[in-house]
Amino acid sequence: MGILKDEITRRSVIAGAGGLVVSFSLSRAFAQAPAPPAPPTTPPAPPASLPGSLDDDRFLDSWIRINPDNSITVFTGKAELGQGIRTALLQVAAEELEVNPTEIEFITADTGRTPNEGFTAGSQSMQNSGTAIRNAAAQVRALLLAEAAKRFGIAPTELRAENKSVLAKDGRSATYGELVSGQTLHVEAQPQSAFKQPGSFRVMGKPLPRVDIPAKVTGQPAYVHDLRLDGMLHARVVRPPSPAAELTEFDQSAADGMPGVVSVVRDGNFLAVVAEKEFQAVNAMRTLAEAARWQERETLPDQTDLPAELQRLEREVGTVAEAGVISSSGKVFEATYTRPYQIHGSIGPSCAVAQMKADGTLDV
Amino acid sequence: MSISLTVNGSPHQIDADPSTPLLYVLRDDLALNGAKYGCGLGQCGSCTVVVDGEAVLSCMVPVMLLEGREITTIEGLGTIDDPGPLQQAFIELQAAQCGYCIPGMMMSAHALLRRNAQPSDEDIREALATNLCRCGTHMRILAAIRRAGELMKAASLPESDERRAG
Ligand code: FES
Ligand code: FES
Numbered sequence: 001m002g003i004l005k006d007e008i009t010r011r012s013v014i015a016g017a018g019g020l021v022v023s024f025s026l027s028r029a030f031a032q033a034p035a036p037p038a039p040p041t042t043p044p045a046p047p048a049s050l051p052g053s054l055d056d057d058r059f060l061d062s063w064i065r066i067n068p069d070n071s072i073t074v075f076t077g078k079a080e081l082g083q084g085i086r087t088a089l090l091q092v093a094a095e096e097l098e099v100n101p102t103e104i105e106f107i108t109a110d111t112g113r114t115p116n117e118g119f120t121a122g123s124q125s126m127q128n129s130g131t132a133i134r135n136a137a138a139q140v141r142a143l144l145l146a147e148a149a150k151r152f153g154i155a156p157t158e159l160r161a162e163n164k165s166v167l168a169k170d171g172r173s174a175t176y177g178e179l180v181s182g183q184t185l186h187v188e189a190q191p192q193s194a195f196k197q198p199g200s201f202r203v204m205g206k207p208l209p210r211v212d213i214p215a216k217v218t219g220q221p222a223y224v225h226d227l228r229l230d231g232m233l234h235a236r237v238v239r240p241p242s243p244a245a246e247l248t249e250f251d252q253s254a255a256d257g258m259p260g261v262v263s264v265v266r267d268g269n270f271l272a273v274v275a276e277k278e279f280q281a282v283n284a285m286r287t288l289a290e291a292a293r294w295q296e297r298e299t300l301p302d303q304t305d306l307p308a309e310l311q312r313l314e315r316e317v318g319t320v321a322e323a324g325v326i327s328s329s330g331k332v333f334e335a336t337y338t339r340p341y342q343i344h345g346s347i348g349p350s351c352a353v354a355q356m357k358a359d360g361t362l363d364v
Numbered sequence: 365m366s367i368s369l370t371v372n373g374s375p376h377q378i379d380a381d382p383s384t385p386l387l388y389v390l391r392d393d394l395a396l397n398g399a400k401y402g403c404g405l406g407q408c409g410s411c412t413v414v415v416d417g418e419a420v421l422s423c424m425v426p427v428m429l430l431e432g433r434e435i436t437t438i439e440g441l442g443t444i445d446d447p448g449p450l451q452q453a454f455i456e457l458q459a460a461q462c463g464y465c466i467p468g469m470m471m472s473a474h475a476l477l478r479r480n481a482q483p484s485d486e487d488i489r490e491a492l493a494t495n496l497c498r499c500g501t502h503m504r505i506l507a508a509i510r511r512a513g514e515l516m517k518a519a520s521l522p523e524s525d526e527r528r529a530g
Contacts, residue, residue: 082462082499209458216463217454217470218447219398219439226397234392259381279381279388282404347402347410347498348464 048191052131053077057115058188063136064093066144070164070177072097072104074133077117078125079109080212081346085125087210092130095204096137096196098161101211111364138193147179224351232353233262234278236285238271238292244299247271251291255284264288307338367427371396372440382428386420387411389427390437398438398467402496409495412468413437419475419491438467441474449515450474450508459508461499469495473509481513 049055057063057077065073074093080086086108087101094101107114117129141161148166149156151174159166167173198205215222240247247269255261255273260280265272273288275281301309326332355363367378371394378393387404390396390413402410404423411423414436442448447455450470460466469492476483476491483491488509497505 082460082464084461209455210460213458213460213463214444214447214451214455216460217438217451217466218442218444219396219437219467220444221397222463223397223400225391225401228392228395277380277384277388278392279384282388345498346462346464347400347408347496348462349401349403 047188050132050189050191051135051193053115053117053128054132054135054189056117057132059186060136060140060143060189061186062115063133064097064140066140066176066180068177068180070175072099072164072176073107074104074137075107075110075114076125076129076133077109077115078129079120081120083125084210085120085129086212087208088126089130089133090211091203091206091208092126092134093137095201096134097141098196099164101203101208103164106211134195135193136189138195139189142194143187144176144179148174151179223348224353225348227353229353229355233274233276234281235265235272235274236281238273238285238289240269241294242296242299245269245294245296247292248295249293250288252288254291255288258284258287260284306341310341368431369427369435370433371435372437373434378427380427383426385423386413386425386427386430386435387422390422390435396437396439399471400464400467402464402468407496408465408468409472409492410465410468412471412495414471414475417475417478419472419494421494436471436474438470441470449519450477450512453508453512453515454505457504457508457511459501459504461501465495465497465499465501466505469497469505473512477509477513477516481516483509483513485510 047058050058054063063075065075067073074090076085076089078085078089086106090101090104090106093104093106097104109117109120115132142156144166145156145159145161148159148168152159152168152172154168154170158169161167164177165173165175166179212222214220221227238250247266250266250271252264252266255264258275258280260276261284262274262276264284265274271288271292273281273284275284352364357363365380365382367380367382369376369378369389371390376394378389380389380393385404387399387401390399391401399413399422400410401423402408404411406421406424409421411421412419413422414420415425415430415433417434438451442451450473454460454466454470472492472495473488476487480487485506488506492505492509
């Protein structure tokens, strides 16, 4: 969950930390995709579009690292929220890398380490991150096979990847770690990958127990709420009574003398209190809430006729499916269906932890 | 003020304002993750723990009322390496999505199963009526609790999941 100063720092950290990575040319591994060198006068072509989130984080080592000790780390910018994607994405990576899911250290949504894949929302995780990981894993496997083929002096077709090693039919083998050690890879992914055939899947499409459940049912740390840092303070936000309400007045002194209160923070209409202990923050928040005055404004649409409101917002009108011809002799029924407009609310409240480090970086 | 509490069979001395609800003491002073803060208002059940055999909303009970009582949290039902029957059943039936409501569900179920190791679905629904799940895990939760009852019966030790607190 580290936030480093900027993208360049982050990249250099990843690249500089050694590990993955596979420094030979991709065109050897993907002989089917040899773009002829462009004549020098042509302006450089825009980069080819890559599958899923690879398009935004184009380097294989943003997604997969193989370390000299033969350990494997896979990264996703998506967060496990109970949809099971930690397990599902792990299955994808394990399948194309030809390893056991237990062999992979899987890092989810860590701003200092993983690709930035934006929100985890809209059922996009498998589509975008899963696609990226599957392609990256397949390409890393192809690179490993190509490197082994070069070392053994045989064709890649004489080799197979299995359990973190590349094995030759004649019995020679090399571990993934040996094949990448001492090399720095930072190669861009290719648009095409040589995927495994569905018939040969061992992990994908097979049930795998969710890897996060045992911790969640035994009280192991599993949520942001479970982070406890040295000297950590607790804050509570004084919520406005309605959207867009304006904070016109509040009495800071009401909270100032309360036990444990460290500070009251106001920024425009945002009001919060920081205290040493959590329940002290809750108490101070309640006191501050009583002492705060808000100017409320009508900003919400007419709640009694939301379907009409939603139709006014509509952006895209289309036909879901169409088949056959309506017979002119039958009766035609027409109906309009609406359902309430709903948004998920989770039981776990929104929570964040921030730590200011001695070097001036802020971990959030 | 110093308060003595017994949690999962272990005695603790806590320095807290006596009006502090048990939840904050469990989480912040004892570093136990099991009981969850959901609403802090007695509305969601995610903070449920068992006190002297009864399911209790820990966000509502001031810690001063709990001296000398037996408090059990899911940490008292077993460990990740040696899960108790209720935990085993929830793992086996994959009865969690986000999992945030689950410890509260499990503690309500624990209180129920102590009284009745073979509850009907009606009994389970009634015992868990104060526990909300926003992910929609309800059917698996029901199945997991039935399964826990079976596991406990098979072990023919209805209290065997309350290892340290039993
Ligand atoms: S946190 Fe106690 S009932 Fe919601
Ligand atoms: S599993 Fe998410 S709230 Fe129940």
